[in-house]
Amino acid sequence: MLEPDGRQSLRRRLLAFLLVPLMAMLFIESLITYTGALVYSNSVHDRDLAGSAETVAQMMQKEGLDGPISEQARFLLQYDPEGHNNINYFSIVSQRHGLLAGSDKLTPPSGLGLSINGEPKLFDIMLDRRRLRAAGMIIDSIHEEGDQLTITVAETLRDRRQRAKEILLLSIPAQALLIAAVFVLVWFGVRIGLRQLDPLTARLARREHDLAPIGDADVPVEILPLTRTIDGLFARLRGMLALQERFIADAAHQLRTPLAGLRVHVERAQSDPTPETVKDALQHILRLTQRATRTSGQLLALTRAQSPDHDDGAHALIDLARLVPDLLTLRVHEALAAGVDLGYEGPPQPVWIDGDRTTLQELLDNLIDNSLRYAGRRSEVTVGVSSDAKGAMLSVEDNGPGVPAAFLARLGERFFRVPGSNEEGTGLGLAIVQRIAERHHARVRYVAGSEGGLRVEILFPPARTTKKDGDA
Template sequence: MRKTEPRLQRKLLAWLLGPLLVLLVLDAVAAYWTSQRFANLAYDRALHEIAREIVLHARPGTPHPRLELSEAAASILLMDAQDHLYYRVDAGDGTVLGGDASLPKASLPARGTEPLFYQETVHGQPVRMIAARMPVDEAAGAPLVQVQVAETLNKRTRLALEMMANVVLPQLLLIVAATVLVWFGVSRGLEPLQRLRNAVSNRSHLDLSPIDTHDVPGEVRPLVDEVNELMARLGRTFDFQNRFVADAAHQLKTPVSGLKAQIELALRENDPERVRHSLAQLYISADRLSRLVRQLLSLARNEPGALESVQLQPLDLNAFALEVSMDWVPHALKRQIDLGFDGIEQPLMIAADGDRLRELINNLIDNAIRYSHEGGRVTVGTSRTAEGLCKLAISDDGPSIPVAERKRIFERFHRLLGTQQDGSGLGLAIVSEIAILHGARITLEEDVDGIGNTFSVLFQPGAGTTPQDAIGSLERTS
């Protein structure tokens, strides 16, 4: 069975009207108790007067007083349209002088003539009873008799209920009116939420624009702001994905077409040497395609939207850069390039993602070797700047990049005109994205000897364990 989902309107009404109903019940109980008390006070006086009238018919006698109350006088005295009355009169020695002997005799204090009022049951009915000692004559020393009068509770109960109704009924009507007003007020108060729900439900799944916060209650605004922030993050993620798909489709189209052309050419060749040449070209094209795919995946992995997946750990930039540079020595020797390392003796501790930092250094060294002439020089260096930043620098002997192009070379698929080297134009874009993820700043300048270029990446030393900490620290020192 499906569980009923909680609704805000129902909860608000329960919390607003529930206490009112509890108070109404408590007030009704208190009103009934008070009404019963006042009804007893009113009718107890009449019961006391009846007891006094009965005692007026008592006469002194020997050995005990006698009661001279005829049946006609008793019926007139005890006549009541709503209740039954019973009486009993006892002498001081316990002799029943008159009345209903089945009435349970009350135990009064040995001295005193104050009347005692209490609840009792007579002939199976609840009654209100008075018991008192009274003198049979006003003369001094007159004997005392004990008189008891019992009365059923019909008119007392009716009076108590009428008094309670007069108190509770207006309150009940007030609570009913309050219920209607609260229901209306809650419904009107929740209308902005209903409009907000309709605004979201009527949206297209492609519409990630912010939700309009106009007329949104202050209690809900933080939630709407968080939803808007989530939609903004989703929008950026979708933009990254769409851009990646578009870039991948654009970049893969050319090499795939080349592979297809090489395959068609190989299929038409009968000369083994030409087939072998076509297969060699296929291998070169497949290698370029594989490198392009790796770069596209790396670019997607290092999008700014991947900030949450980056885990920065303490790392010695000096030792790490030397380790990565050693991996490129064989490749540099193939092109007769002098690959050197110029570090410092002290460790340069930064907070970095090792895999991504390796990718950054690899791309910079690859770019330097690729564009340096044969027999040239590439230097990887680490140092500490005057501001205390940890610096990684890669210098090459390649063509100097014009000042106007130095910012654009970090854009995706941007390549300098006139270069003969093949490439996708993604290497420096990947370097830029990884630097952003580490809160690092990357610069490009001419080499100190005036030949070639120097790429410098500045890291904040002793940065926090999250990319946000590293970015914030670098911004404060910039």
């Protein structure tokens, strides 16, 4: 149901849903009332009809029938005392002499089983295309020994139906009034019931920027699913706002130093415009610009990895033994330029995991960047893939200087860099790896390499999906 402004009204919808069943109940109740009234009317008329047959039998036993029935007796037999234009029929048939009075078509069926001098039996019969209700009985004739008289009295069904209609018309107003009263009570009940939402509405109206959960304190049970859904939305909004604030704070923290350096070198070039000074300042500006670009890219990557809008349902079945070598070929030239021997170790058979190809590439790139940056020239970096019953493992190991055991637990924290490292970095690469691994329900483990360097292991759970990477 719509309000005048076109909006749906819960109150009107509830009342409409209740009004239709109530009207249906009135119709069904009317049918039941009419059926019951007709049954009662039939029962009363059947008793009267049987009584009329017994009256005629008593009259015949007392007075007999020597000739045609008198007009007075015929009037009494066909008279309707209730005045409802009910048409009555009768017949008196002698076993020996045939029809004595009444209609010759009003004959009880042969299989009715009438007993001599017994109780009248009721039956239905058609006469002149009219359905009649009749009562028949057999008595001994008092004027002629051995003769028997069959007495039948019948009437139309008009009066029975008229009585049932009268009872129905008497009951409908009372039933309609009762249903109207119920509807009014329901209307007030719905109106008062919806007022229970007023405290919750007022509490939410007093909020400005508060995204705290609504809670269940004054919330009716029926709308708990709605408020809990809103609480979930608030939680996602809080996460997104916290992520935005963290990104702004991280960007300000990480870009402050390069921007300050850029300003210093620009001012130095302006104050001393000699070619040597300008060239040196431009070299520093280029390096600081590259650092700022890398930092902003890493911040964006970390923000994407932490985004609550990530859809785990988009994961597909990916073969690590096929994906990792393909990605490593893209980094060979960079490894050669850095003087690093980049290699791969993995099984020939597929190693399946549930994952997202794009973020897995970003994870592997950050691990390789970390090894190329800190392992040093003439070092070796080995990327490995393996699997067992517990799942799959992706590892990146180098034989560089490694990380002291005291700092292994802190790897993966944002902006953490191992003290004493001379290489420039943002401290975000392993943090991005950590978040992407969490998106894949994987664990990250940092251990010392077999040759003294650092070994990073990503432990993936067994694959669950059935759609293979690259399938339509």
